[in-house]
Amino acid sequence: MRYYGGKYRIRKDLWKILNKEAEGRVFVDLFCGACNVVEGITTATKRIANDNNPYLISMFKEIQDGWEPPENVSREMYNRAMNYQYDDALNGFILIGCTYGGGFRSGYAHSAGERNYAKDAKKTLLKQKTKLADAEFVCRDYNNIEIPEGAVVYCDPPYKDTCLKYYDSKFDYDRFTDWCESNKNRYKIFVSEYKKNEKSDWETVYERKSYTCVCKNLNSRKSTVEILQKAV
Numbered sequence: 612m613r614y615y616g617g618k619y620r621i622r623k624d625l626w627k628i629l630n631k632e633a634e635g636r637v638f639v640d641l642f643c644g645a646c647n648v649v650e651g652i653t654t655a656t657k658r659i660a661n662d663n664n665p666y667l668i669s670m671f672k673e674i675q676d677g678w679e680p681p682e683n684v685s686r687e688m689y690n691r692a693m694n695y696q697y698d699d700a701l702n703g704f705i706l707i708g709c710t711y712g713g714g715f716r717s718g719y720a721h722s723a724g725e726r727n728y729a730k731d732a733k734k735t736l737l738k739q740k741t742k743l744a745d746a747e748f749v750c751r752d753y754n755n756i757e758i759p760e761g762a763v764v765y766c767d768p769p770y771k772d773t774c775l776k777y778y779d780s781k782f783d784y785d786r787f788t789d790w791c792e793s794n795k796n797r798y799k800i801f802v803s804e805y806k807k808n809e810k811s812d813w814e815t816v817y818e819r820k821s822y823t824c825v826c827k828n829l830n831s832r833k834s835t836v837e838i839l840q841k842a843v
């Protein structure tokens with residue numbers, strides 16, 4: 612499913628690095644979004660997928676329980692979901708899967724010709740279903756989740772200096788950095804960011820050229836460099 616800030620493009624690289632780290636440990640995807648990363652973690656003893664968007668988490672839980680989202684979503688349905696008139700899972704599916712650029716509530720993505728956003732999102736989610744069958748979904752602020760000592764914690768928070776097309780449109784970067792600093796000796800913490808926001812005192816374990824959406828026009832892209840840092 613197309614997801615704003617999703618790691619689909621670099622997911623295989625991240626799986627390689629994080630699967631080595633997660634061997635025999637609990638793996639936590641603290642900002643799981645569309646679950647592009649946690650779905651490929653196969654070595655952990657347990658997987659926890661957390662996000663503070665209740666609609667997104669309900670959607671994944673319902674998929675785990677056998678729900679199948681609709682294949683067509685009209686503008687009328689989109690407008691109803693904007694007023695939260697469906698159950699949480701369907702509101703989530705429509706407000707994420709059927710929007711431009713995969714941002715939350717970021718405009719009805721009109722399906723035309725071959726392109727059917729609802730059908731594509733449904734297909735991706737059903738593909739993920741088996742890969743996520745035993746994942747534990749949690750909906751909390753990242754600061755408020757129980758994590759066992761020694762766990763591998765992957766963090767893909769909203770990036771600094773980007774527009775926040777998420778359920779929560781604010782993110783306090785200093786509070787997040789403080790959380791990493793306070794917890795880096797309890798867990799192995801890995802953080803995704805852009806190269807331009809690299810922290811000089813953390814270890815950069817991966818970097819790759821990539822693309823990002825342009826804030827004002829989610830269909831345009833500009834080049835960037837993605838990094839993965841370990842909080843040390």
Ligand SMILES: C[S@@+](CC[C@H](N)C(=O)[O-])C[C@H]1O[C@@H](n2cnc3c(N)ncnc32)[C@H](O)[C@@H]1O
Binds near residue numbers: 663754
């Ligand atoms: C960059 S996206 C994650 C993308 C995900 N890694 C993927 O590949 O699909 C960031 C996520 O952080 C979530 N988020 C934002 N603030 C949060 C918070 N305080 N606690 C937990 N999750 C939060 C957003 O809802 C969003 O899904």
